[in-house]
Amino acid sequence: MADMSHTWMRRNRMTITPLLFLLPGMLFFAAYVIIPIFQSFNISLYEWDGLGEATFVGLRNYEELATDRAFEISLWNNVKWLLLYLLAIPAGLFIALFLNQTVTGVRLYKSLFFFPFVISQVVVGLVFSWFYLPNDGLFDIISGWLGIDVRGGVLGNPNTATYGIIAAGLWPQTAYCMILYLTGLNAVDPEQVEAGRLDGAKGWRMLWHVILPQLRPATFIAFVVTIIGALRSFDLISIMTNGGPFGSTRVLSFYMFEKALSEYGFRMGYGSAIAVVLFFIMLFFIAYFLWSMYRDERAARR
Amino acid sequence: MLKTFTKVAGALALTTAMVMPATAAELSGTLRIISDMSNPAPRAIMEGLAADFDAMHPNLTVEVDVVDREAWKSQIRNALTANSPDVVNWYAANRMGPYVKAGLFEDISDMYTGGDLPGLDSVKGAMTLDDKQWGVPYTYYQWGIYYREDIFKELGLTEPTTFDEEIANCAKIVESGRKCYTIGSKFLWTAGGWFDYMNMRTNGFDFHMQLARGEVSWTDDRVRETFANWRKLIDMGAFIDDHQTYSWQEALPFMVKGEAAAYLMGNFVVPHLRDAGLTDDQIDFYQFPLIADVPQGEDAPTDTFHIASGAQNKEAARAFLQFVTSPDVQTKINAGAGLGQLPVNAAASVDDDEFLNQGFDMLSNNAKGGIAQFFDRDFPAEMAAIGMEGLQEFMVFPDNLDDILARLESSRKRIYK
Numbered sequence: 001m002a003d004m005s006h007t008w009m010r011r012n013r014m015t016i017t018p019l020l021f022l023l024p025g026m027l028f029f030a031a032y033v034i035i036p037i038f039q040s041f042n043i044s045l046y047e048w049d050g051l052g053e054a055t056f057v058g059l060r061n062y063e064e065l066a067t068d069r070a071f072e073i074s075l076w077n078n079v080k081w082l083l084l085y086l087l088a089i090p091a092g093l094f095i096a097l098f099l100n101q102t103v104t105g106v107r108l109y110k111s112l113f114f115f116p117f118v119i120s121q122v123v124v125g126l127v128f129s130w131f132y133l134p135n136d137g138l139f140d141i142i143s144g145w146l147g148i149d150v151r152g153g154v155l156g157n158p159n160t161a162t163y164g165i166i167a168a169g170l171w172p173q174t175a176y177c178m179i180l181y182l183t184g185l186n187a188v189d190p191e192q193v194e195a196g197r198l199d200g201a202k203g204w205r206m207l208w209h210v211i212l213p214q215l216r217p218a219t220f221i222a223f224v225v226t227i228i229g230a231l232r233s234f235d236l237i238s239i240m241t242n243g244g245p246f247g248s249t250r251v252l253s254f255y256m257f258e259k260a261l262s263e264y265g266f267r268m269g270y271g272s273a274i275a276v277v278l279f280f281i282m283l284f285f286i287a288y289f290l291w292s293m294y295r296d297e298r299a300a301r302r
Numbered sequence: 303m304l305k306t307f308t309k310v311a312g313a314l315a316l317t318t319a320m321v322m323p324a325t326a327a328e329l330s331g332t333l334r335i336i337s338d339m340s341n342p343a344p345r346a347i348m349e350g351l352a353a354d355f356d357a358m359h360p361n362l363t364v365e366v367d368v369v370d371r372e373a374w375k376s377q378i379r380n381a382l383t384a385n386s387p388d389v390v391n392w393y394a395a396n397r398m399g400p401y402v403k404a405g406l407f408e409d410i411s412d413m414y415t416g417g418d419l420p421g422l423d424s425v426k427g428a429m430t431l432d433d434k435q436w437g438v439p440y441t442y443y444q445w446g447i448y449y450r451e452d453i454f455k456e457l458g459l460t461e462p463t464t465f466d467e468e469i470a471n472c473a474k475i476v477e478s479g480r481k482c483y484t485i486g487s488k489f490l491w492t493a494g495g496w497f498d499y500m501n502m503r504t505n506g507f508d509f510h511m512q513l514a515r516g517e518v519s520w521t522d523d524r525v526r527e528t529f530a531n532w533r534k535l536i537d538m539g540a541f542i543d544d545h546q547t548y549s550w551q552e553a554l555p556f557m558v559k560g561e562a563a564a565y566l567m568g569n570f571v572v573p574h575l576r577d578a579g580l581t582d583d584q585i586d587f588y589q590f591p592l593i594a595d596v597p598q599g600e601d602a603p604t605d606t607f608h609i610a611s612g613a614q615n616k617e618a619a620r621a622f623l624q625f626v627t628s629p630d631v632q633t634k635i636n637a638g639a640g641l642g643q644l645p646v647n648a649a650a651s652v653d654d655d656e657f658l659n660q661g662f663d664m665l666s667n668n669a670k671g672g673i674a675q676f677f678d679r680d681f682p683a684e685m686a687a688i689g690m691e692g693l694q695e696f697m698v699f700p701d702n703l704d705d706i707l708a709r710l711e712s713s714r715k716r717i718y719k
Binding site: 049051135153241242244246247258261263264265266267 | 372379383400401403404406488489490543544546678683684686687691692694709
């Protein structure tokens with residue numbers, strides 16, 4: 001008997017060893033990621049203040065979401081974030097191309113451009129909120145010269161506040177994309193560039209047909225981090241406007257926090273329902289990324 | 303952050319050997335307190351209270367854990383449910399609701415009826431939910447209009463007592479190139495203070511409380527009248543511009559620099575104004591003027607101590623509650639050198655301070671309507687959050703009123719079931 005199991009172990013060693021190595025990671029992943037996701041699904045069907053008894057309400061939280069204007073605004077703001085945040089990618093690319101040369105002190109310039117990514121989002125938010133201050137802020141002074149007066153200041157005006165925060169978010173995100181492209185540019189094959197040049201390509205054509213295809217991996221990662229970054233936007237909103245003025249800058253993650261965990265919140269069920277919606281939006285992108293990674297790997301193996 | 307006070311006898315001149323006449327039975331074990339008095343002055347007071355109480359009871363060890371005041375607003379839930387302490391800080395009125403309903407606060411009605419808490423009759427109401435009392439207050443403070451006395455003098459204005467006078471004053475202030483009121487509504491609650499007063503003065507305290515309890519519609523004509531009065535001030539440019547981008551502290555410089563003449567605020571604003579360099583000759587206080595002929599209701603938020611229902615040492619916790627509310631301790635901790643607020647015990651004395659005296663006089667003699675806690679403590683949390691957002695929007699875009707009221711009304715129908 002003992003002998004048999006011994007040989008069984010030996011025969012399946014190639015399968016069992018990696019499984020054993022994966023086991024701790026899988027356990028933690030299940031306990032801290034997978035199970036909580038299903039718990040959120042479950043809580044979203046209840047009315048619960050986090051203290052007393054939870055009452056089952058079925059899909060009523062979702063029905064309320066459908067008519068909740070604050071939720072609608074948050075959803076649209078998420079869309080704005082997703083689209084405008086992508087500007088970080090071309091901006092990062094052009095800064096990277098610009099910095100990708102051998103000039104004295106270029107390392108210093110690179111680190112200066114990278115600087116906003118290193119400092120905390122809280123600091124970025126504070127700096128930008130001073131920049132946007134009505135009357136005394138630099139932005140207001142400069143836009144005053146151009147004859148533009150944003151009523152209430154950029155962050156005090158419900159029509160401009162979200163864009164103001166996205167602009168603040170683009171500053172560190174551009175730096176991040178720039179670093180991704182700088183490393184990508186190191187890997188560009190000089191022989192292909194040479195060959196392109198012999199064929200008479202330069203400027204935009206060179207960039208589009210020779211350089212960019214070689215930067216595909218960097219572009220892919222830049223997309224992933226930017227989209228996830230846009231959906232995770234929370235700290236800047238919390239620091240710069242706290243969701244205001246009158247809720248016009250909330251995004252889903254912020255609204256979820258407000259409803260579930262803030263001073264006036266503790267509607268766990270409703271907060272979970274928002275989390276579930278956010279989860280499915282993220283899942284859409286994550287599934288796409290996983291699928292395209294899988295496809296690339298298969299193509300590479302062939 | 304955990305501090306254990308063992309035998310710090312004589313650390314602070316003992317306020318007392320006098321408290322606890324009845325429960326002189328020797329207390330023992332450990333008394334665990336979690337306090338949110340994290341600002342420097344309150345923190346010193348809390349630590350002093352713990353040290354004194356510890357010294358009074360040789361067999362008792364008092365442990366006090368001071369946590370950040372803002373963080374405590376969400377931490378209290380975990381603190382009370384897991385390994386709960388004996389005594390915690392919180393707020394009066396509706397804010398106690400969730401913890402009372404979940405059975406996390408100890409019912410101490412017997413202490414009130416049994417005469418263990420003499421002198422607290424006037425503040426008992428704020429501690430009452432479902433006809434029972436759930437804790438004791440330790441401090442409160444008045445709200446009202448703090449103004450620049452020197453600017454009033456310069457323009458020849460006097461403290462208004464009616465809304466018409468207020469508006470006439472304000473017209474002159476605006477004419478002089480200033481704003482009448484500073485306010486920073488970024489964190490919303492300051493707008494709640496304005497609504498409290500506009501509504502309590504227009505429709506009376508009782509109506510305001512009916513609205514807080516969800517018994518009146520937000521689209522009621524009486525509510526509209528409140529907003530119409532408020533709008534008179536907004537339309538004449540009484541408030542500073544862009545207030546939605548400032549916190550209440552960021553709105554202070556407008557008053558300090560003399561760009562705005564007054565601030566509707568709680569008494570905690572006074573040290574800030576003094577620190578900014580204004581002398582007591584430059585600042586003064588008046589009660590929010592009358593609008594309709596209704597008894598005045600006043601906002602006077604109360605901070606409290608509660609016993610957790612899961613407390614290990616309830617005997618010591620009860621003795622501590624008696625200790626903090628006793629007249630001498632109340633006089634001492636609320637003095638200008640301490641919290642600089644009003645004592646809750648009728649037998650305590652108010653420190654000799656221009657603002658505390660005026661506030662105490664106002665609340666004792668001129669608040670016949672009743673004492674409210676504050677918008678975000680009287681209204682249920684969710685209604686308060688949605689409500690204050692609407693109030694801020696109204697202050698910036700008064701034309702949106704119909705839309706705002708319709709939104710608040712639909713929330714009211716959902717929240718109060």
